[in-house]
Amino acid sequence: MRRSKAVLALDLGGTKILGAVVGPDGAILHTEQVPTKANEGGDAVMSRLAALTQQLQAHAEQERQDILAVGLATPGLVDSQAGRTIGPVSNLPGWGDRAIGPELSSQGNLPVQVVNDANAAALGEGWLGAARGCQNYLMVTIGTGIGGGIVADGRLVAGAHGGAGEVGHMVLERNGPRCPCGWYGCWEALAAGPALEARLRASWPGPGSVPKLDALCQLAKGSHQWAQAQLREEAELLALGVGSLLNLLDPELILLGGGVMAAGGETLLGEVQAALKRQPTTFPPGQLVLAKLGQQAGVIGAAYAALERAGAKLKR
Ligand SMILES: [Zn+2]
Incomplete structure (x- = not known):
């Protein structure tokens, strides 16, 4: 052999x-x-x-x-x-x-x-996943936190100290909620999984236990008004950060991955695309896609x- x-x-x-x-x-x-x-x-x-x-x-x-x-x-x-x-x-x-x-x-x-x-x-998504063949793109991972990776002209942007792409700590709300990084109002503190779960817990009208994100999407599809409002709120918060990144980097593609997107899937993606359309951007919402490689x-x-x-x- x-x-x-x-x-x-x-x-x-x-x-x-x-x-x-x-x-x-x-x-x-x-x-x-x-x-x-x-x-x-x-x-x-x-x-x-x-x-x-x-x-x-x-x-x-x-x-x-x-x-x-x-x-x-x-x-x-x-x-x-x-x-x-x-x-x-x-x-x-x-x-x-x-x-x-x-x-x-x-x-x-x-x-x-x-x-x-x-x-x-x-890098993985650019090699074999949703950004295959793409030279200018951004991957945003939305889970327990919000992380990012920027690829420009086919190269990963590392920054001078290895810290580029920390998109989760863009501050989107002055005096906003405290972030694990110690600062306030970061995108992560507003829109990552724990913030979403806290909003769901605080506003769940009942009965029974607070639905998880995948169940929330099912409820929203079945015209449950609370679920639709919660999903729209999360999508608006995600689109706020995405819109800022578009203005900063003008990528061909933005990939959304991580646990929140895995649970929310096409339903959540569709809401983020719709929220992005309401912003003054020329970015085609279809270029905002789900990451493919998962875990x-x-x-x-x-x-x-x-x-x-x-x-x-x-x-x-
Ligand atoms: Zn932060």
């Missing part, structure tokens, strides 16, 4: 680490998942990443695959040149200001490319970063 080439891709999340062996064409050849157990601290998380890397390497060896490099998607600000996280990383104690790339590289003897998780998702966006993007690091010529 001939040997083939592949990369390892790791996506570190607050609750789980997803690892994959990925072929040069982006095919996911094998996956493994372990819990993050973030509360055990940075050293423990690093050990789990190293162990997962070894398991994936062993599996690749069985399959006669030569691993070229490792791509690691992580929350927090990242200095990709140095493979370091910068500053504290929310939900991952002991993960900030840490040379995770060199640490993992010394244990696994492979080059490691570190990339911010929202940026990885943007795999991070590993696909990490694999892309690893292949770039290994010098592979990538078509996009």
Whole structure:
């Protein structure tokens, strides 16, 4: 049997680490998942990443695959040149200001490319997802927080300190609600999952328990007035941020992904498009689309970063 080439891709999340062996064409050849157990601290998380890397390497060896490099998607600000996280990383104690790339590289003897998780998702969507072939686009991930990745002229915009694309902390309301970042009125504090859930809890007329977002969409389709109003409110808040980003970046496409969009789907997307139409913008609402890769966006993007690091010529 001939040997083939592949990369390892790791996506570190607050609750789980997803690892994959990925072929040069982006095919996911094998996956493994372990819990993050973030509360055990940075050293423990690093050990789990190293162990997962070894398991994936062993599996690749069985399959006669030569691993070229490792791509690691992580929350927090990242200095990709140095493979370091910068500053504290929310939900991952002991993960900030840490040379995770060199640490993992010394244990696994492979080059490691570190990339911010929202940026990885943007890269993945551009390679194999909803922004395939697109040179100027923006990916916005709406879940527990709001993250973003900006691709301009086919390149990821990292910024001078690795902090570009933190779209969730655009301030949209002076004296607005407090944000996990410590400031007030950020887009994230107004429109991410926890803010939406709080609005639903505060206004639910009953009876029974407060519906989740997917149930809310079903109710709205069935002309439930409260559900329609709540969905419209969320869409207006999302469109506020999207409209600002349009003015700033003039992209070809904006992709919306993350847990809130996964639950809201086409129904929520349609409401955001309608809200955008009411704004003074010439952006075609049809260019606002749902991301395609879902939970795999991070590993696909990490694999892309690893292949770039290994010098592979990538078509996009
Ligand atoms: Zn903020």
